[in-house]
Amino acid sequence: MSVAAMSKRLSGKTIVITGASSGIGRSCAMEFAKTSPDDLKLILTARRADVLKEVAEEINKEVGKGVKVLPVQLDVSNPDDIRQFVGKLPEEFKDIDVLVNNAWVTEMHKFGFRSDVCSI
Numbered sequence: 001m002s003v004a005a006m007s008k009r010l011s012g013k014t015i016v017i018t019g020a021s022s023g024i025g026r027s028c029a030m031e032f033a034k035t036s037p038d039d040l041k042l043i044l045t046a047r048r049a050d051v052l053k054e055v056a057e058e059i060n061k062e063v064g065k066g067v068k069v070l071p072v073q074l075d076v077s078n079p080d081d082i083r084q085f086v087g088k089l090p091e092e093f094k095d096i097d098v099l100v101n102n103a104w105v106t107e108m109h110k111f112g113f114r115s116d117v118c119s120i
Contacts (some may be wrong), residue, residue, distance in 0.1 A: 010036035014096050015044065018076055019103030021046035026055055028100050029069075030062070035062040043093055045074035045085075046103065068092075076103045 001009075005094030010091050015032055017063050019025035021044075029044055042059070059069050075081050086094055 006110065007036045007038075011039045012092055013098060014041040015098040015100065016043040016045065016096050017100040017102060018045045018074065020044035020055060021048045021051040023102075025100070025102040029059060030067055033059045033063045033067045033069075036067070038066040040066070041068045041070070043070045043072055043089070043096070045072045045076075047073065047075050049073040071113060 010032065017025050017029050020029050025046070028043055032040065032042060044055055046052055049071060056069040056071045060065055074085060
C-alpha cells in the first residue's frame with residue numbers, strides 16, 4: 001500500500017499507543033504522524049508523563065499541528081488505571097479507532113498468569 005493510500009485510510013482516526021515513551025512505541029507514534037500529518041489524533045501512553053510530553057513536542061515540531069497529540073500517563077499493570085482510561089479522555093479523543101498495545105507488563109501474576117506457565 002502506498003503512503004498516500006495509507007494516509008487516506010488514517011485520516012480522521014484516533015490511535016492509542018501504549019508504551020509510547022521509548023523504543024517501538026515512540027517509533028510507531030512518529031511513523032503514524034508522518035504518514036497522516038494532516039488529520040490524525042494520537043493518544044500516547046506510558047508511565048513517564050514527562051517523556052511523553054517530549055515525544056508530543058517532537059511530533060509537533062516534525063509534522064506540525066495537523067496531528068493532535070495527547071500524552072496520558074498510564075500504567076498498564078494497574079487494572080484501575082486501565083478501567084478508568086477512556087472515561088478520563090477528553091471527548092474528542094474517546095472514539096478510538098486503533099490500539100497499538102506495545103507496553104509490556106513484567107508482573108504477569110497481577111493478571112492471573114502463573115510464572116511457571118507464562119515466562120519470557
